[in-house]
Every structure is written in C-alpha cells, then in structure tokens.
Amino acid sequence: MGKARLEAFSDGVLAIMITIMVLELKVPHGNAIAALSPLLPVFLSYVLSFVYIGIYWNNHHHMLHTVERISGGILWANLHLLFWLSLFPFATGWMGENHFLSVPVALYGVVLLMAGVAYWVLQQTIIASQGEDSLLARAIGKDFKGKSSPLLYTIAIPMAFVYSWMSQCIYVFVALMWLVPDRRIEQAIAKRLE
Amino acid sequence: MGKARLEAFSDGVLAIMITIMVLELKVPHGNAIAALSPLLPVFLSYVLSFVYIGIYWNNHHHMLHTVERISGGILWANLHLLFWLSLFPFATGWMGENHFLSVPVALYGVVLLMAGVAYWVLQQTIIASQGEDSLLARAIGKDFKGKSSPLLYTIAIPMAFVYSWMSQCIYVFVALMWLVPDRRIEQAIAKRLE
Amino acid sequence: MGKARLEAFSDGVLAIMITIMVLELKVPHGNAIAALSPLLPVFLSYVLSFVYIGIYWNNHHHMLHTVERISGGILWANLHLLFWLSLFPFATGWMGENHFLSVPVALYGVVLLMAGVAYWVLQQTIIASQGEDSLLARAIGKDFKGKSSPLLYTIAIPMAFVYSWMSQCIYVFVALMWLVPDRRIEQAIAKRLE
Amino acid sequence: MGKARLEAFSDGVLAIMITIMVLELKVPHGNAIAALSPLLPVFLSYVLSFVYIGIYWNNHHHMLHTVERISGGILWANLHLLFWLSLFPFATGWMGENHFLSVPVALYGVVLLMAGVAYWVLQQTIIASQGEDSLLARAIGKDFKGKSSPLLYTIAIPMAFVYSWMSQCIYVFVALMWLVPDRRIEQAIAKRLE
Numbered sequence: 039m040g041k042a043r044l045e046a047f048s049d050g051v052l053a054i055m056i057t058i059m060v061l062e063l064k065v066p067h068g069n070a071i072a073a074l075s076p077l078l079p080v081f082l083s084y085v086l087s088f089v090y091i092g093i094y095w096n097n098h099h100h101m102l103h104t105v106e107r108i109s110g111g112i113l114w115a116n117l118h119l120l121f122w123l124s125l126f127p128f129a130t131g132w133m134g135e136n137h138f139l140s141v142p143v144a145l146y147g148v149v150l151l152m153a154g155v156a157y158w159v160l161q162q163t164i165i166a167s168q169g170e171d172s173l174l175a176r177a178i179g180k181d182f183k184g185k186s187s188p189l190l191y192t193i194a195i196p197m198a199f200v201y202s203w204m205s206q207c208i209y210v211f212v213a214l215m216w217l218v219p220d221r222r223i224e225q226a227i228a229k230r231l232e
Numbered sequence: 233m234g235k236a237r238l239e240a241f242s243d244g245v246l247a248i249m250i251t252i253m254v255l256e257l258k259v260p261h262g263n264a265i266a267a268l269s270p271l272l273p274v275f276l277s278y279v280l281s282f283v284y285i286g287i288y289w290n291n292h293h294h295m296l297h298t299v300e301r302i303s304g305g306i307l308w309a310n311l312h313l314l315f316w317l318s319l320f321p322f323a324t325g326w327m328g329e330n331h332f333l334s335v336p337v338a339l340y341g342v343v344l345l346m347a348g349v350a351y352w353v354l355q356q357t358i359i360a361s362q363g364e365d366s367l368l369a370r371a372i373g374k375d376f377k378g379k380s381s382p383l384l385y386t387i388a389i390p391m392a393f394v395y396s397w398m399s400q401c402i403y404v405f406v407a408l409m410w411l412v413p414d415r416r417i418e419q420a421i422a423k424r425l426e
Numbered sequence: 427m428g429k430a431r432l433e434a435f436s437d438g439v440l441a442i443m444i445t446i447m448v449l450e451l452k453v454p455h456g457n458a459i460a461a462l463s464p465l466l467p468v469f470l471s472y473v474l475s476f477v478y479i480g481i482y483w484n485n486h487h488h489m490l491h492t493v494e495r496i497s498g499g500i501l502w503a504n505l506h507l508l509f510w511l512s513l514f515p516f517a518t519g520w521m522g523e524n525h526f527l528s529v530p531v532a533l534y535g536v537v538l539l540m541a542g543v544a545y546w547v548l549q550q551t552i553i554a555s556q557g558e559d560s561l562l563a564r565a566i567g568k569d570f571k572g573k574s575s576p577l578l579y580t581i582a583i584p585m586a587f588v589y590s591w592m593s594q595c596i597y598v599f600v601a602l603m604w605l606v607p608d609r610r611i612e613q614a615i616a617k618r619l620e
Numbered sequence: 621m622g623k624a625r626l627e628a629f630s631d632g633v634l635a636i637m638i639t640i641m642v643l644e645l646k647v648p649h650g651n652a653i654a655a656l657s658p659l660l661p662v663f664l665s666y667v668l669s670f671v672y673i674g675i676y677w678n679n680h681h682h683m684l685h686t687v688e689r690i691s692g693g694i695l696w697a698n699l700h701l702l703f704w705l706s707l708f709p710f711a712t713g714w715m716g717e718n719h720f721l722s723v724p725v726a727l728y729g730v731v732l733l734m735a736g737v738a739y740w741v742l743q744q745t746i747i748a749s750q751g752e753d754s755l756l757a758r759a760i761g762k763d764f765k766g767k768s769s770p771l772l773y774t775i776a777i778p779m780a781f782v783y784s785w786m787s788q789c790i791y792v793f794v795a796l797m798w799l800v801p802d803r804r805i806e807q808a809i810a811k812r813l814e
Binding site for chain 3: 240244245307308318322325336339
C-alpha cells in the first residue's frame with residue numbers, strides 16, 4: 039500500500055483547517071481602524087493556531103518519510119489525529135472571541151493535548167509496524183519534545199482557571215519549542231543512506 | 233486513463249466534507265462550560281459522521297487499489313457516491329441541532345442508505361469493467377457487510393419514528409462493523425501477487 | 427513544464443466548489459418534514475450544479491490528457507475557466523432561494539454561458555499550442571456539443587423573463603447532452619497509439 | 621526531501637483561498653437585478669483578489685521548478701507566505717463591503733505588501749539554499765518587478781487616506797504588471813538544459 043493518498047488526504051484536511059480558521063476572522067461592519075480592534079484577540083489566536091497547524095504538517099511530513107507501508111492501523115491512527123486537529127478552528131474561534139477567558143483557554147489546551155496524544159499514538163503505531171530496527175524509533179531517540187509537550191499542556195489546562203495568561207504563555211512556548219523542524223529524522227535518514 | 237486524478241478529486245471532496253461538518257459546531261456566545269453543553273449532540277453527530285467519512289475514504293482507497301483503468305461509467309458512479317456523501321454535513325447538522333429527534337434521525341438514515349447504495353453501484357461498475365476474472369469480485373466474496381448495511385439502514389429509518397435512540401444505535405453498530413479495514417482486498421491482492 | 431500541478435489545482439478548486447454549493451443548503455430550524463420543503467428548490471439547484479461541475483471536471487480531465495506542455499497561456503485560460511466556475515455556488519444559491527424566478531434563472535444562464543465560453547477559450551488555446559497536427563483538434567472534430575451549448579444558453583437567458591421554466595428545461599437538456607463523457611478524445615488517443 | 625508535498629499543500633491552500641473569497645459574495649435576499657447592484661464592489665474586489673491569487677500560484681509554480689531539495693527554512697518561508705495569502709479573503713471582503721473606503725483599502729494594501737515581502741523572503745531562502753550558482757538567482761536577474769511592487773504598495777497605503785481610487789489603480793497596475801508569467805525562469809531553465 040502506498041502512502042501517497044494518505045499524505046494527499048492529510049494535506050487536504052490540514053490545508054482546509056488553516057483556511058477555515060481564518061473564517062472566524064469575520065469581516066467587521068464599520069470601516070474605521072477602530073472596527074479592527076475587537077478582532078485583535080481573534081487574530082492572535084489565529085496566528086497561534088496557524089503556527090501549530092504548520093508544525094503538525096511539518097512534522098507529519100518528516101515522520102511519513104520514514105514509512106514505507108501503510109497498514110490499517112496507521113490509516114486509523116492518522117484519521118484520529120486529523121479528528122483532533124479538526125477541532126482547532128472551533129477552539130481557536132471560541133478562545134479569540136472571548137478575549138482569552140479561562141474556560142475557552144482551558145478548552146484550547148484540551149484540544150492541543152488530545153492532538154499531541156493522537157500524534158504520539160500515530161508515532162507509536164508506525165514504530166510498531168516497522169519492527170525492531172525502526173528508522174523512526176532511532177530518529178526520535180528519547181523524544182524529549184514529544185514527552186514534555188503533553189506534560190506542559192496538562193499543567194496549562196488547570197492553570198487557565200487561575201492565571202489565564204500563563205496558560206497562553208505555555209502554549210506559545212511549546213509552539214516555539216517545536217518551530218525548529220525535526221532534524222533528528224533528517225539525520226537518521228542521512229545516516230542510514232551512508 | 234489513469235486513476236490518480238480520480239483519487240485526488242475524491243480525496244479533496246472527502247477532506248472538505250470532514251472540515252465542513254465541523255463548521256456546524258458553531259462557536260458559542262458565552263464563555264462558561266455551560267455554553268458548551270447544547271453543543272454536545274452536535275459534537276456527537278460530528279464524531280459519528282467523521283467515522284463514517286473515514287470508513288468510506290478507507291474502503292474507497294482499498295477498492296481503487298484493484299482498479300487499473302477508469303472508464304466513463306466508473307467516473308460517474310464515483311461522482312454519484314460523492315454526491316450522497318456531500319449531503320452528510322447537512323444531515324449531520326440537522327440531526328445534531330435537533331437533539332436526535334425522529335425526522336432528522338430518519339433523514340440521516342436516508343443519506344446513509346443512499347451513500348451505501350451508491351458505494352455498491354460503484355463496486356458493481358468496477359467489477360463489470362474488470363470482466364470475468366475480477367480481482368475486486370473475488371476480494372469482496374459474499375460481501376456480507378455490504379449487503380447487511382443497507383438492510384440495517386432500511387430498518388433504522390422507520391424505526392426513528394418509534395424509538396429514535398434505536399436507530400442511532402443501529403448507525404453506531406454499522407459504523408463499528410465497518411471500522412475494521414477491508415482485509416479481504418489486501419488478501420486478494422497478496423494472493424494474486426504470489 | 428508538467429501538467430500535474432495544473433490538474434491538482436483545478437481538482438482542488440472544483441472539489442471545493444461542489445462542497446461550498448452544499449453550504450447553501452442551510453440546516454433548517456424546525457425538526458418536521460415540513461421544515462425541508464422550502465429547501466426543495468435549493469436542493470434541485472444543487473443537483474443541477476453538481477452535475478454541471480461533474481461534467482466540467484470529467485471533460486477537463488479528458489481534454490488535459492491530450493496536453494503535454496503547459497504554456498503560460500494555458501495556465502491563464504485555465505484560471506479564467508475556474509473563475510467562472512467559482513461563481514456557480516453564488517448563482518446556484520440565488521436561483522434556489524428565489525424558487526426559480528426570472529432574474530436569478532437568467533443570471534444562472536449567464537454564468538453557464540461564460541463558463542462555456544471560458545472552456546472553449548481554453549480548448550482553443552490548447553489546440554493553438556499543439557500546432558498543426560493537434561491531437562485535441564482532431565479529437566473534438568466538428569465539436570457539435572461545444573458549439574450548440576453557448577447557443578442554447580443564449581436562448582435560455584432572455585427566455586427566463588418570459589417562461590422561466592423553459593430556461594430551466596434548456597439547462598437540464600444541455601447537462602443531459604454532455605453527461606455522456608467525451609468518447610471522441612478517448613478514440614483519437616486510441617487511434618494515434620495504433 | 622521531495623517537493624511534491626509542499627506543492628500539494630500550497631495548491632490546496634491557494635485553491636481554498638479562492639473559493640473562500642467567493643463566500644463573501646453573499647446570496648442577496650431580493651430577486652430583482654437591483655438586488656445585485658450592492659454586490660458590485662464585492663464582486664470587483666473578488667476579481668482583483670482572484671487575479672492576485674492566480675499570479676501568486678503561477679509564479680510559485682515557476683519558482684519551485686528551480687528547487688530540488690526542500691529545507692526546513694524553505695518549508696517555513698512557504699508557510700509564512702501562505703499565512704499572508706490566507707488574509708486575502710478577509711481584506712477582500714472588508715474592502716468590498718465598504719465600497720472601497722480609505723481604511724479597508726489601506727488594509728488591503730498592507731496584506732498585499734506583506735504577501736509580497738513574504739514571497740521575496742521565500743525567494744531569498746531558496747536562492748541561499750542553492751548556493752553560489754543559483755538557477756533561481758540567475759533566472760530572476762535584477763528582479764525589477766519583485767523590487768518595484770513593494771515600493772508601489774508602500775505608496776498606495778498612505779495614499780488610500782487621500783485618494784482611495786488612486787490606491788486601487790496602483791493595485792490594478794501591479795496586478796497587470798505581473799499578469800505576464802515569469803518567462804525569465806522558463807528561459808533560465810531552457811538555457812541550462814542546452
């Protein structure tokens with residue numbers, strides 16, 4: 039089974055996610071600069087979610103480079119990841135429209151956490167399908183980023199009810215941490231080719 | 233005629249279906265957890281339809297693996313299937329917003345039934361185009377799942393006017409039955425390659 | 427220059443057109459069968475436009491089979507066609523919501539006509555780029571369907587102000603006329619390969 | 621690393637941009653020709669943005685032809701470009717609904733400027749990755765169009781507060797300037813192949 043269609047379908051869903059999120063940025067009724075100011079938190083939420091979708095697309099791209107055969111398990115683990123990513127527009131819109139109040143910020147964290155878990159499940163499914171000498175397993179190594187992100191989200195969710203801005207800082211921090219593309223996989227592939 | 237463009241177009245439509253369904257999950261106006269509770273039935277409808285679209289994508293993917301040449305008949309049978317799948321967002325949104333009342337639940341069943349019939353028509357068109365020694369015909373064998381699903385939907389549609397929850401159970405049951413990817417086709421291909 | 431990206435982009439736009447048209451089928455507020463009846467003209471408009479988009483995708487698919495090199499002119503002629511097709515959701519929604527009244531029916535005809543003209547322009551651009559022994563030119567031959575469709579639309583547009591239903595019949599008739607995929611191109615390719 | 625997925629993802633986002641912009645063209649409530657007249661500025665904005673997206677897609681297509689390896693930097697520079705392009709529907713809708721008043725026209729210019737800058741950044745990232753004998757660097761040469769466009773946008777933005785129609789003329793002029801596909805790249809590739 040080839041992976042081209044899995045990639046194409048995932049790309050399609052991610053591309054649509056990004057553009058559907060921008061629909062929450064509703065055209066204001068006034069025509070003055072003042073009409074834009076209530077949109078600022080919606081815009082900032084959009085920027086953050088755009089970066090997250092970009093990170094997921096980027097790492098998904100790298101991760102699938104190590105895959106040769108798509109099993110039924112990988113197909114469903116991938117759909118499971120897409121399901122949680124599909125909730126980004128909703129969580130982003132709700133957080134932005136409520137100016138980063140507690141409950142929406144916490145819910146945004148829940149969606150981030152579930153997407154992170156779903157990514158980890160997909161990663162484990164691929165590793166399991168590759169058998170003992172898994173290229174992906176060696177590529178991710180100790181997987182510091184993959185393990186610390188869910189932990190940080192788990193801290194950020196209850197934190198939203200105390201200091202909502204601190205949860206937001208955590209979300210931004212995790213995004214920055216991942217912004218660097220996963221060179222581990224590039225290196226592992228390069229090593230094997232030698 | 234290659235099948236790459238048929239797959240790409242179908243993937244595009246299915247990817248957009250999934251993300252358009254999530255638009256029915258409208259951003260609520262309040263910011264409390266209570267604001268989310270009226271969205272629960274819409275969310276559950278979304279989960280069910282997401283799984284159905286996933287199943288269709290998955291089986292469509294497997295079915296087209298057995299196809300080498302795309303005829304005009306296959307093109308139109310495929311568009312016919314996409315037409316009924318395109319009504320999923322409407323049927324899902326209506327069922328969710330009306331908290332699973334009779335008529336919307338029955339309509340959801342009608343869309344499921346028509347999509348199931350359209351899938352069967354596509355399958356028969358492919359088998360007919362492959363001639364006597366059809367790989368797909370042998371792969372699906374007696375096609376127990378393909379034959380029982382329309383039957384179950386046909387029971388569920390009138391049932392919605394008596395016990396709406398039983399129709400919903402049938403929809404969930406059929407989804408679970410299909411959740412396992414179609415190993416028959418994988419096996420038939422593996423067998424032919426031997 | 428390859429044509430893969432041109433096809434992928436066109437497929438993407440057409441796939442999204444189809445699914446955006448279905449958004450005009452707005453989820454009704456009631457939960458009775460009666461709530462669906464005002465949607466019937468919207469639904470019928472959607473079916474007609476779905477068939478038209480299907481025809482365009484189908485013939486576009488066949489036409490590009492004869493193309494080997496994509497010039498700048500073909501790129502823009504293709505974007506020009508996509509522009510007019512992108513107005514289908516608007517024209518479809520307006521016609522459906524106004525229960526096939528004169529002006530919306532005429533506007534729908536204008537969009538059909540412009541899309542037909544844009545298709546013809548793309549066809550001529552491809553033929554011109556293929557030089558004297560054009561595969562596409564021989565494939566379409568006298569191009570009866572391509573020449574009669576704009577003529578029929580031109581009759582249907584003013585007709586909408588007298589008998590709106592007759593214009594609709596013309597739209598349906600043209601769709602039926604094209605529903606058969608363009609075997610001329612398949613035959614011309616087969617002939618050349620001999 | 622292949623570039624197929626980068627192209628597919630970009631195509632997907634651009635295809636969706638185009639079709640989401642058309643959603644701003646909301647189906648009017650009346651059924652007379654008069655109901656269409658308030659939509660005229662929205663329609664004209666749509667045409668302008670459609671042409672801009674077409675130009676970006678076209679040049680993006682040509683630019684990536686010179687690329688062989690996609691680095692992490694190129695991936696993010698490309699996402700950065702898509703981010704600014706994703707704001708087109710918002711800026712287009714706002715400008716159209718306000719009949720080309722000063723602030724929305726200026727904002728449209730800001731989005732055009734930022735997209736132009738992002739395109740330039742992507743171009744420089746690709747050139748840097750290609751090393752000294754960069755095919756793209758030689759292809760763009762002095763890059764007159766790439767350098768004058770941001771300058772013209774920078775003039776048009778403050779101009780919108782004085783003569784809004786002059787800013788619009790500048791936007792149209794820049795679009796016309798780019799409408800000719802980038803033959804420089806085609807020529808540079810042809811030259812290298814000799």
